[in-house]
Amino acid sequence: MIKRNILETLENHLLTKKTICLLIGARQTGKTTLMKLIGNRLKSEKLPHAYLSFEDPELLLLCNEHPENLFKFALQAKNGPRFYFLLDEVQYLDNPSNFLKYLYDTYSDSVRFFVSGSSSFYIDEKFTDSLAGRKRLFNLDTVSFREYLVYREFEEAEAIHTGRQFSIPVQRRLDELLDEYAVYGGYPEVILTDDEQEKQDILTELADSYVKKDALEAGVTKTDKYVYLMRILSTQIGSLFNSNECAGTLGINRLTVDSYIRTMRLSCHITVVKPFFSNLRKELTKMPKIYFNDHGLRNRFYNDFSPFAVRPDKGALLEQTVFRFFLDLYREEDIAFWRTAKQHEVDFIIRREKAYEIKWSDMNFSASKYKTFTSLYPEIPLRCISRDNAPNIKI
Numbered sequence: 001m002i003k004r005n006i007l008e009t010l011e012n013h014l015l016t017k018k019t020i021c022l023l024i025g026a027r028q029t030g031k032t033t034l035m036k037l038i039g040n041r042l043k044s045e046k047l048p049h050a051y052l053s054f055e056d057p058e059l060l061l062l063c064n065e066h067p068e069n070l071f072k073f074a075l076q077a078k079n080g081p082r083f084y085f086l087l088d089e090v091q092y093l094d095n096p097s098n099f100l101k102y103l104y105d106t107y108s109d110s111v112r113f114f115v116s117g118s119s120s121f122y123i124d125e126k127f128t129d130s131l132a133g134r135k136r137l138f139n140l141d142t143v144s145f146r147e148y149l150v151y152r153e154f155e156e157a158e159a160i161h162t163g164r165q166f167s168i169p170v171q172r173r174l175d176e177l178l179d180e181y182a183v184y185g186g187y188p189e190v191i192l193t194d195d196e197q198e199k200q201d202i203l204t205e206l207a208d209s210y211v212k213k214d215a216l217e218a219g220v221t222k223t224d225k226y227v228y229l230m231r232i233l234s235t236q237i238g239s240l241f242n243s244n245e246c247a248g249t250l251g252i253n254r255l256t257v258d259s260y261i262r263t264m265r266l267s268c269h270i271t272v273v274k275p276f277f278s279n280l281r282k283e284l285t286k287m288p289k290i291y292f293n294d295h296g297l298r299n300r301f302y303n304d305f306s307p308f309a310v311r312p313d314k315g316a317l318l319e320q321t322v323f324r325f326f327l328d329l330y331r332e333e334d335i336a337f338w339r340t341a342k343q344h345e346v347d348f349i350i351r352r353e354k355a356y357e358i359k360w361s362d363m364n365f366s367a368s369k370y371k372t373f374t375s376l377y378p379e380i381p382l383r384c385i386s387r388d389n390a391p392n393i394k395i
Contacts, residue, residue: 002143002151002188007034010114011041013136014084018108020100020131023116024123025140026268026293027210030188031116034140035086038114042084049084050074054092064094067102077111087115091122097129104134119214119267139268142186142294144328145178145321145391151191152177161325163394174391179308182321185296196305203300211297214267220260225250227301229260233270233290234301237316238347238358240287240339241272261290268293271327276336276349278376289337291323308387319347319358322385325395326350344372346382355382356395362386 013021023031035051042049052073054060062069070077070085077083090096100113117123149157154177156170166174184190187206190199207230215226232246243261247254264270271293275286292298298320299305308314326335330350338346338355348356355373359365365384367374374382385393 002030002147002191004030004034004140005144005147006138006140007037010034010138011038013138014038014112014114017136018112019133020104020135021112021114021138022123022131022135023114023138023140024119024268026142027118027214028187028189028206029140029142029268031118031140032088033188035088035114035116039086047082047084048076048080049086050077051086051088053088055089060092063099067099070103078107080110082110082112084112084114087113089118090115091117091119091126093126095126096123097127097131101129101131101134104131108134122217124266125218141268141327142296143188143191144186145181145325146328148181148186148191149174149177160391161329161393161395163392165392171392178321178391182295182308182317183299183305185294185299186324187294187296190296199296200300200305203296206297207300211267211269214269215260215263218263218267220263222252225252225256226260226263229257230264230269230301233264234292234298235313237291237298237313238289238319241290242287269297271323271332271335273323273332273335273337276338276352286339291320293324293327295320295324314387315358315360318360318387318390322356322358322390323348325390329395338373340372342372344370346370346373349380350395353380354395355380357382357384359384359386362388 010021010023023034025031039049039051050073052059059073062072074083074085093099100115103111103113146157146160149160154173156166184199187202190202193199193202211230212223212227215223220226228250229246232249243254243257247257250257261272265272269292271291273289273291275288295317302313304311304313308317311317326348334351336349338349346355347358350356357365357370362384365386370382383393
């Protein structure tokens with residue numbers, strides 16, 4: 001079992017708050033597992049509850065007819081002082097927002113709702129009502145590096161990203177685990193197997209089946225173009241994304257490319273990182289960078305699972321891995337990059353307060369090359385994250 005840090009937060013919210021607990025994320029990140037663990041917690045405390053999945057066609061049919069039909073699957077829900085519904089795959093409902101709004105407005109004094117959706121794309125498209133004041137949204141990413149270290153019984157897991165230096169044997173073990181994590185990523189099923197070929201097969205299934213399923217359910221008809229765009233993105237880590245160029249390569253128009261990017265983003269597969277400028281108008285008009293939310297999936301589309309140090313793309317993969325570190329610690333809108341027309345560049349700007357340049361080795365970093373940035377933004381300290389210090393540097 002992989003211990004997910006979000007579990008305690010979800011339990012506390014469900015047990016102490018009236019608002020709907022809405023969990024979203026990419027497919028196969030462990031939402032159903034978390035929901036069932038919470039069911040175990042409710043069972044241990046003898047709290048009445050029911051786990052129901054809208055993949056059940058009978059449940060789906062009846063609840064589409066009227067929200068009240070939910071109680072046919074848990075007759076005791078109306079009889080006690082409080083009942084907990086754990087509702088999985090809510091995006092399959094015709095109108096999930098109206099469904100939840102009705103139940104919350106009618107039964108919030110006696111019923112609590114923990115709801116999951118398989119990806120935020122469907123939540124975004126189908127939640128026509130904002131449910132403002134009625135929900136709290138939680139996002140479940142793939143397993144973070146710290147969670148991965150805990151699973152692998154690395155005793156100093158809580159000390160990473162704090163600036164702490166480790167003994168040589170501990171550092172050597174940390175480096176080995178970082179290499180594994182960078183290559184295969186954080187999908188739970190991938191982590192739970194020790195066989196490398198099986199890891200690759202699982203990631204292939206994710207790329208071939210689940211990613212395509214997201215695209216098809218989002219209305220994408222040319223899934224071959226969609227997958228090809230994912231492959232293009234996997235080769236462009238750290239580079240500016242030009243939708244016009246991609247459109248030309250794929251033989252489709254730019255608006256279609258933009259719609260594909262939106263689907264990938266809202267399906268929780270990629271993050272679009274915008275440039276940092278002191279002039280916010282410029283920031284909204286310049287080309288972004290795109291990173292994958294899981295580097296194992298990125299490596300599947302890149303078609304390379306070779307060890308970190310011998311890869312031709314090791315610098316790009318390190319940048320992708322460090323981005324994932326940041327994504328665990330900061331909101332998407334807190335992460336940016338800096339680049340000028342003369343191609344002066346800094347890889348990451350965090351909260352407009354800290355700057356980081358990513359290099360494979362500390363020896364490749366020279367502070368003098370970044371005088372343009374440091375002179376323009378003397379209040380933002382710049383540091384180098386390299387393969388030598390990636391888990392250790394305080395971020």
